[in-house]
Amino acid sequence: MKTIKLLSSFALIATLFTSCYTEVIVDDFNEAPPLTVNQLLNSYELWYVDINSTVGYGETPFLQKAFTVSFINGVLYANNNIAGLGSNGNGYGIDVANYDAYNMILDVQHDIDGFSTFDVYEVDYNTIELYNPNNDTSYFLDGYQRNNFDYDFVFYDNIHYFLQEYDAWEKTYTSDYGAINEFDNENYLQFLAGGNDSEFRSSQDTNINNANNLYWDYTGVYGVGDVSGNETLKILTLDYDYLGNEYFELSVINDSKIELFHAASETVYEFEGRGYIQYLKSDSKKQNEVKEDKMRKHRKDKVANPRENTRV
Numbered sequence: 476m477k478t479i480k481l482l483s484s485f486a487l488i489a490t491l492f493t494s495c496y497t498e499v500i501v502d503d504f505n506e507a508p509p510l511t512v513n514q515l516l517n518s519y520e521l522w523y524v525d526i527n528s529t530v531g532y533g534e535t536p537f538l539q540k541a542f543t544v545s546f547i548n549g550v551l552y553a554n555n556n557i558a559g560l561g562s563n564g565n566g567y568g569i570d571v572a573n574y575d576a577y578n579m580i581l582d583v584q585h586d587i588d589g590f591s592t593f594d595v596y597e598v599d600y601n602t603i604e605l606y607n608p609n610n611d612t613s614y615f616l617d618g619y620q621r622n623n624f625d626y627d628f629v630f631y632d633n634i635h636y637f638l639q640e641y642d643a644w645e646k647t648y649t650s651d652y653g654a655i656n657e658f659d660n661e662n663y664l665q666f667l668a669g670g671n672d673s674e675f676r677s678s679q680d681t682n683i684n685n686a687n688n689l690y691w692d693y694t695g696v697y698g699v700g701d702v703s704g705n706e707t708l709k710i711l712t713l714d715y716d717y718l719g720n721e722y723f724e725l726s727v728i729n730d731s732k733i734e735l736f737h738a739a740s741e742t743v744y745e746f747e748g749r750g751y752i753q754y755l756k757s758d759s760k761k762q763n764e765v766k767e768d769k770m771r772k773h774r775k776d777k778v779a780n781p782r783e784n785t786r787v
Contacts, residue, residue, distance in 0.1 A: 512577065512578070512579045512580065515597055516546040516576055517546060519601065519619055520566075520619070520620050521545055521567070521618070521619045521621060522546075523543050523616065523617045523619060524541050524542060524614060524616055525615045525617055528614075529612065529613065529614055529615070530779075531607075531613055531778075532611075533607065533612035535588075535591055535607050535614065536585075536587075536588045537583070537587075537588045538605070540553075540555050540754060541554065541555055542554045542557070542629055542633070543568065543624075546574060549573055549574060550570055550574070551571055551574045551583060552567040553568045554566075555568065556568075556640055556754055557630055558640045558730045559730055560626050560630050565621075566626070567621075569753075571587075572585040572586060576595070579595045579596075580594060580595065581593040581594075581605065592607070592608070593605040593607050593608075594786070601617055601618040601619075602615060602618070603615070604616075613780055630727075631707055631709070631727075635666070635699045638666035638699070639667065640748070640754075641731070641751055642687075642749055642750030643663050643665045643748075643750060644663065644664045644733065645662065645746060646662045646663070647745050648745035649742065650742055650743040650744075652741065653740045654739075654740040655740070656737065656740040657718055658742075659742070661677045661679060662679055662680060663683070664713075664746060665686070665691070673696045674695070674697070676691040676693065676694045676695075677691065677693045677695075677713070678691050686750045695714045695716065696714045697713050697714065698714075699711055699712075699725065707727070708725070709724075709725040709726075710723070710724065711725040722737075722738050722739065723736060723737055724736040728745070731748040732747050733745070
């Protein structure tokens with residue numbers, strides 16, 4: 476009886492040992508190898524630059540300007556403009572740089588901003604961190620495929636940049652209805668980039684073909700606000716010192732035309748963009764003016780970066 480018990484115990488131990496050993500081998504065999512940096516960068520067609528998650532006090536200009544970036548066969552594409560977002564470059568944007576990726580390092584040679592280098596970290600299944608050791612700043616990018624990226628949300632969430640992407644907006648239509656008001660005399664608007672992103676200018680000139688020849692009668696501040704429950708409708712406020720604030724419901728008709736409904740007079744105006752500004756186009760001969768001073772602003776204070784430069 477003791478012999479049977481001993482043999483049974485030995486068989487049980489052997490079975491358990493074999494099972495554990497087999498399980499370890501299976502687990503090791505099924506473990507997927509880590510992604511290379513190129514596989515990681517190519518795992519999504521678009522990387523949205525979450526500017527408000529940036530950590531560190533420095534700035535990398537080409538990332539500061541971009542809404543999305545894409546890594547395609549050594550060429551870096553970016554959506555730097557709101558006008559045409561989703562259609563420019565089949566949704567990828569424009570060619571702005573060349574890149575090389577190796578050993579979880581990304582080197583970028585930008586057409587205008589020059590050379591930048593980054594350590595690449597996989598944060599989660601669709602987020603990567605690009606850490607620039609030269610300015611101790613990290614940018615966080617969220618990955619999307621083009622067919623599930625919400626271009627419209629990005630467009631309307633950044634509508635103030637859209638207003639800045641033309642040298643001027645010319646009034647091309649005024650409705651027959653609506654009370655006469657002071658804004659009837661304004662024929663051109665300009666929304667200035669840079670600084671605090673809140674200055675506008677207005678002109679009462681007529682039939683001016685070149686925005687550089689406009690005489691700006693007034694310079695003030697403006698703001699764009701949301702309308703609860705309506706993503707595509709905005710409230711545009713123009714602060715005229717001598718008239719007070721003028722309020723409009725702002726609707727986008729297309730990539731170069733907007734509608735302003737003046738709430739006080741119930742007058743409808745249409746303005747068309749003149750002098751489209753293509754940001755950071757490498758071949759300026761094929762485009763309109765190249766603009767370099769646009770920078771996306773953080774909506775919260777930047778903080779110190781805990782990441783340390785670990786490169787040897």
